[in-house]
Amino acid sequence: MTNSETTHRPRILLGVTSGIAAYKSPEIVRRLTERGCLVQVVMSTEARKFVSPLSLQAVSGRRVRDDLWDEVAENAMGHIELARWADLVLIAPATASCISCLASGSAHDLLSTLCLATRAPVFLAPAMNHAMWAHPAVQANVKLLASRGVRILGPAEGQQACGEEGLGRMMEPYQLVEAVFEDPKKLASQLLKNTRVIVTAGPTREPIDPVRYITNRSSGKMGFALASAAQAAGAEVVLVSGPVALDAPRGVGFVGVETAEEMYEQVWQRVQGIDLFIACAAVSDYRPQAASSQKIKRKSMEISLDLVRSRDTLAEVASITDGPFTVGFAAETQDVKVHARKKLDDKGLDMIAANRVGPDCGFDQEANALTVLWRDGQIELEQAAKPVLARRLIRLIAEHYHSGRAERNISSQVVQA
Numbered sequence: 115m116t117n118s119e120t121t122h123r124p125r126i127l128l129g130v131t132s133g134i135a136a137y138k139s140p141e142i143v144r145r146l147t148e149r150g151c152l153v154q155v156v157m158s159t160e161a162r163k164f165v166s167p168l169s170l171q172a173v174s175g176r177r178v179r180d181d182l183w184d185e186v187a188e189n190a191m192g193h194i195e196l197a198r199w200a201d202l203v204l205i206a207p208a209t210a211s212c213i214s215c216l217a218s219g220s221a222h223d224l225l226s227t228l229c230l231a232t233r234a235p236v237f238l239a240p241a242m243n244h245a246m247w248a249h250p251a252v253q254a255n256v257k258l259l260a261s262r263g264v265r266i267l268g269p270a271e272g273q274q275a276c277g278e279e280g281l282g283r284m285m286e287p288y289q290l291v292e293a294v295f296e297d298p299k300k301l302a303s304q305l306l307k308n309t310r311v312i313v314t315a316g317p318t319r320e321p322i323d324p325v326r327y328i329t330n331r332s333s334g335k336m337g338f339a340l341a342s343a344a345q346a347a348g349a350e351v352v353l354v355s356g357p358v359a360l361d362a363p364r365g366v367g368f369v370g371v372e373t374a375e376e377m378y379e380q381v382w383q384r385v386q387g388i389d390l391f392i393a394c395a396a397v398s399d400y401r402p403q404a405a406s407s408q409k410i411k412r413k414s415m416e417i418s419l420d421l422v423r424s425r426d427t428l429a430e431v432a433s434i435t436d437g438p439f440t441v442g443f444a445a446e447t448q449d450v451k452v453h454a455r456k457k458l459d460d461k462g463l464d465m466i467a468a469n470r471v472g473p474d475c476g477f478d479q480e481a482n483a484l485t486v487l488w489r490d491g492q493i494e495l496e497q498a499a500k501p502v503l504a505r506r507l508i509r510l511i512a513e514h515y516h517s518g519r520a521e522r523n524i525s526s527q528v529v530q531a
């Protein structure tokens with residue numbers, strides 16, 4: 115096992131069979147690795163006539179496997195080792211012959227044998243001439259496999275390598291990768307496996323006297339949705355929240371707090387050994403210098419309130435050496451991206467999710483849109499219901515977290531060498 119495998123990155127076993135579309139397989143590998151996956155390529159014997167194992171090895175960083183009789187494999191049982199290793203099997207392209215073998219349960223080569231042995235979900239991207247695809251034998255095989263839970267991706271319609279047009283082209287690599295990541299119950303449940311995450315949510319209340327406080331309009335909905343999405347992605351999650359009218363998500367550890375100071379204390383007690391810190395709470399930047407122990411009475415003259423800065427939990431967590439991957443939020447009323455990038459830089463965050471807030475957007479709404487920024491990039495996450503947006507953001511965070519870790523592992527290996 116390499117260093118980068120000690121944390122759980124999604125493991126995709128890419129099967130490549132001998133259709134013309136195999137020339138696109140290196141791009142599938144590249145796109146999967148860019149999204150933080152470990153990719154192991156297994157080729158059918160004939161597939162090397164269409165794409166070189168060397169290209170696939172170069173992009174995946176792993177020896178391509180194609181031999182059932184592999185003496186180098188663990189216990190000489192490569193098919194079992196690979197079947198257990200995979201979180202998901204994607205065969206792209208899947209030939210008519212491969213589909214037929216899988217439907218009949220044939221175990222004649224490494225790929226077909228491991229497909230029988232694996233408990234991982236299997237996705238197929240058929241690619242063939244349109245008449246072959248329309249043939250009742252192929253259709254019957256596809257139907258049978260789908261009824262057993264195999265996901266069939268495509269095929270697409272259009273110009274074919276044989277010069278004809280029709281339904282049978284392999285879906286494009288980017289579409290296949292999207293489809294693999296879209297399946298919420300399958301790969302999504304592996305994205306943050308073996309990670310520990312703290313999410314903060316909601317507003318804080320800074321007391322002025324026993325009956326009054328300073329607070330803000332945060333409802334906690336986005337933070338709660340993020341905690342839930344991180345838990346669904348396989349993480350062990352603790353949600354530290356200010357006062358909100360929401361039930362704690364199932365399967366998530368919950369800590370309720372009231373003030374910024376309490377939020378700081380509760381986070382700090384738990385931050386050791388945490389992999390990701392997602393600070394979605396709208397923590398009050400200021401608090402009254404001294405809360406009155408008695409209710410402040412109405413007086414004839416004006417009174418003023420002295421405010422002091424609260425401790426900055428996010429900045430302090432971000433400054434921990436070898437600390438967690440930190441994600442902040444920026445709710446701004448103007449120049450959203452400018453303020454967000456400044457906050458990212460000033461606090462030394464790994465990522466920041468920014469949104470505009472106002473009467474019609476942001477706080478206490480059911481939907482939101484985000485601009486997510488990191489050191490050398492940014493992406494827009496379109497308007498969506500907060501649970502949907504939270505799942506997209508968790509996916510993005512997981513990709514950056516895993517690729518950052520992989521980079522750190524490579525550089526520490528270089529330093530050690």
Ligand SMILES: Cc1cc2nc3c(=O)[nH]c(=O)nc-3n(C[C@H](O)[C@H](O)[C@H](O)COP(=O)(O)O)c2cc1C
Pocket residue numbers: 130131132133134135158159160161208209210211212241242243246
């Ligand atoms: C030039 C050429 C192109 C081919 N393209 C396809 C194809 O796109 N889809 C397909 O199902 N079979 C195609 N075939 C047939 C398969 O290569 C053949 O059925 C092979 O035995 C499948 O083996 P495999 O699935 O183990 O790789 C092609 C054959 C040749 C010679």
